[in-house]
Amino acid sequence: MTVNGRVNANHHHRDIDHSAVERAAADLLRALGADVNAEALDETPRRVADAYAELLTPQPFRATTFPNEDGYDELIVAQAIPFHSLCMHHLLPFHGVAHVGYLPGERIIGLSKLGRVVEYFSRDLQIQERLTTQVAGWLEQELEPKGVGVVLEAEHLCMSLRGVQKLGAKTVTSALRGVVRDDARTRQEFLALTTRGSHDQ
Numbered sequence: 001m002t003v004n005g006r007v008n009a010n011h012h013h014r015d016i017d018h019s020a021v022e023r024a025a026a027d028l029l030r031a032l033g034a035d036v037n038a039e040a041l042d043e044t045p046r047r048v049a050d051a052y053a054e055l056l057t058p059q060p061f062r063a064t065t066f067p068n069e070d071g072y073d074e075l076i077v078a079q080a081i082p083f084h085s086l087c088m089h090h091l092l093p094f095h096g097v098a099h100v101g102y103l104p105g106e107r108i109i110g111l112s113k114l115g116r117v118v119e120y121f122s123r124d125l126q127i128q129e130r131l132t133t134q135v136a137g138w139l140e141q142e143l144e145p146k147g148v149g150v151v152l153e154a155e156h157l158c159m160s161l162r163g164v165q166k167l168g169a170k171t172v173t174s175a176l177r178g179v180v181r182d183d184a185r186t187r188q189e190f191l192a193l194t195t196r197g198s199h200d201q
């Protein structure tokens, strides 16, 4: 998945055919009974294509890691990282916050990179469970930490707008690995930190 610490965009590289997306968006508008010749809709197909291209194009980043020289042996947690992604079942956004933590082994990584990892995997046709496990898997692979914890809380517009869920209701997913999963005290500590983070919202 990575080459020399750089996230390999080919991991889920897609070719976006911008003009085909524009034509499809115009078709969709027509199928929805819209007057595509109306001036107000003139630019809509292009805007739709731009928006999807942006939502589905991950930004590669350099995942610089550092040796854990001081032997830091406590959880490192980035709380309430805002994110948004695109539900692959409805092509509607889901958005919320991610809590990402790990118990370091030999390597540590800059805190801001934890947010970049979430953003990287968010820019895809996603389901929340897969996004959660991808972030956890990436950290495991890159850092070989003693444990990893990822909790995502998100509102899915495909659920709240259709009344399946109340507006603002959150879906929570988690991926716990290593000692964060297996050691009761570490797991509780991680989950307490993520709960506190969401109360600060």
Ligand SMILES: [Zn+2]
Pocket (backbone or CB within 6 Å): 087, 088, 089, 090, 091, 092, 156, 158, 159
């Ligand atoms: Zn959906």
